[in-house]
Amino acid sequence: MTTIGSVDNGVNVQALLDAREALKGSPEAAQFTWRATTRWENGVHTTTTVKDFFGLGAEQTHKARSTFTADHPDVFAAEDNGITPIEYLLVGLTSCLTAGVASVAQNRGIQLRSVEATVEGAHDIRGILGADSDVRNGYNGITVSFSIDADASTEDIEALVAQSQKRSAVFDALTNPTDVTVKVV
Amino acid sequence: MTAGEVAEFIDRFAESSRAPVRPHTTVTSLRRTDDGYQVDTDQGGLRCDTVVIASGACNLPVVPAWSGAVPDSVTQLTPFDYRGPAQLADGPVLVVGASATGVQLAAEIQRSGRQVTLATGEHVRMPRTYRGRDVLWWMDASGVWDQRHDEVPDLTRARRLGSPQLVGTDERTTLDLNALTDLGVELVGRASTVRDHELLFSGGLRNVVALADLKQDRLLTGFDEWATRTGVDGDVKPVERFETTRVAASPRLRLDLRGIRTVLWATGFRADYSWLDTPVAGQVVDGKGQLRHDGGVVDSPGLYALGLPVLRRRRSTYIHGIEDDAREVVGHLAGHLGTGQ
Numbered sequence: 288m289t290t291i292g293s294v295d296n297g298v299n300v301q302a303l304l305d306a307r308e309a310l311k312g313s314p315e316a317a318q319f320t321w322r323a324t325t326r327w328e329n330g331v332h333t334t335t336t337v338k339d340f341f342g343l344g345a346e347q348t349h350k351a352r353s354t355f356t357a358d359h360p361d362v363f364a365a366e367d368n369g370i371t372p373i374e375y376l377l378v379g380l381t382s383c384l385t386a387g388v389a390s391v392a393q394n395r396g397i398q399l400r401s402v403e404a405t406v407e408g409a410h411d412i413r414g415i416l417g418a419d420s421d422v423r424n425g426y427n428g429i430t431v432s433f434s435i436d437a438d439a440s441t442e443d444i445e446a447l448v449a450q451s452q453k454r455s456a457v458f459d460a461l462t463n464p465t466d467v468t469v470k471v472v
Numbered sequence: 473m474t475a476g477e478v479a480e481f482i483d484r485f486a487e488s489s490r491a492p493v494r495p496h497t498t499v500t501s502l503r504r505t506d507d508g509y510q511v512d513t514d515q516g517g518l519r520c521d522t523v524v525i526a527s528g529a530c531n532l533p534v535v536p537a538w539s540g541a542v543p544d545s546v547t548q549l550t551p552f553d554y555r556g557p558a559q560l561a562d563g564p565v566l567v568v569g570a571s572a573t574g575v576q577l578a579a580e581i582q583r584s585g586r587q588v589t590l591a592t593g594e595h596v597r598m599p600r601t602y603r604g605r606d607v608l609w610w611m612d613a614s615g616v617w618d619q620r621h622d623e624v625p626d627l628t629r630a631r632r633l634g635s636p637q638l639v640g641t642d643e644r645t646t647l648d649l650n651a652l653t654d655l656g657v658e659l660v661g662r663a664s665t666v667r668d669h670e671l672l673f674s675g676g677l678r679n680v681v682a683l684a685d686l687k688q689d690r691l692l693t694g695f696d697e698w699a700t701r702t703g704v705d706g707d708v709k710p711v712e713r714f715e716t717t718r719v720a721a722s723p724r725l726r727l728d729l730r731g732i733r734t735v736l737w738a739t740g741f742r743a744d745y746s747w748l749d750t751p752v753a754g755q756v757v758d759g760k761g762q763l764r765h766d767g768g769v770v771d772s773p774g775l776y777a778l779g780l781p782v783l784r785r786r787r788s789t790y791i792h793g794i795e796d797d798a799r800e801v802v803g804h805l806a807g808h809l810g811t812g813q
Contacts, residue, residue, distance in 0.1 A: 417626075420628070420629065420632065421760070463672065463725070463726075464661070464664065464672050464673055464674055464675045464725040464726070465675045465725070466675040466677075466678075466722060466723060466725060467675045467676060467678070467679075468678055469678075469679065
């Protein structure tokens, strides 16, 4: 594990920096394809599995297959076998931002003791119900609150959080439009 | 008919009906009195037992709330401001909205030599002619326009639907998104917001064009079934289907507005009921500024509406839809006068 001084947040920053240098000269190896397969169970209950992906010019495999159950809660007259799909977006956002905080802190020589992100998404469900066509289907706004205990000034901690947004894949995917193709095969 | 011909037609109707038309008169307020309504105009007042509001659904252009974030270097126009491409600065133009107004202006401006980008949300695609007949002939003959307001599955949506992508020309050409692409117009997704001098477009362009293609095919299939059922198959040309809407491999998702000279908001219109006195408006205008009515009967005794989208049937949206609507609404109005309520 590469550390800067005695700082160790568990992030192998050197490997990331090496990868950045190596991929500068070979953009084709930097092209990744992430995949998931969702199977309908019953009602609005689905199971999504994630195992393989493509990257560094070859098929890759996670150490283990991950399974994600999605459903709707009781108040939507569903069985609540799992969280709702739009909650998975929040899971993606804060896990990405928190990973970013750890990486940036490691790179900047800041020792973290604890990091907790709380996220809230404001959602007017009249959109998805078709009750009001002026209401969008997605979130009206998302608020992430970080509580960070670290050997750093408040300013430095705020800079960590800002930089983690700047390099976050999920933050970008949520805040900028993405071309989406949905087809029947 | 051209706009001028329609105006002449109405002038002739005013003469032949000998109705006491008061031209060049603006109604400034309408309020309820003990036994009817008081209407004030810039030419004096009127005492009325009953009032029919026929001021239309397109009094004001609607623009997104975030249009204020467009940089000052860009000239913003609505269809109310626009007269022709000659008034536009040379250089690229963004047209927002792909209903009838948006597609017609996009074509006209692109032909003037200015590069047009067309932001496209949900829209209604229609061929100008189908099986040799005008598509409006089909709408009329097959009974689509006769569908009553209380039979329309989603009346709110039907009343808010943008105008079909149609243009009236001598050549009866179809002006769909493929025709615009052929002219050189760049299609992008629905305009969602402005951020840091950039306009961001939805990544859902493929979905809105697929929806419009599917709905067009469903409409045409309905025409075909009607033609077979009623035996007019032989009177019209063979069944045809149209090319699906082409979308670039990677549609643009953002546009630097500093490189654009003009944004034209073809994002719809709304009715203006600000001239209704507050107690009346509070009772008959909903939270979105739309008149509440049941087939033209407004929930205020003696107050009626005509000439609104899908007022009593789909035909109501168009000018010739007034005939049946007027007969029924006036029937109710006469009944109201008869009972002395």
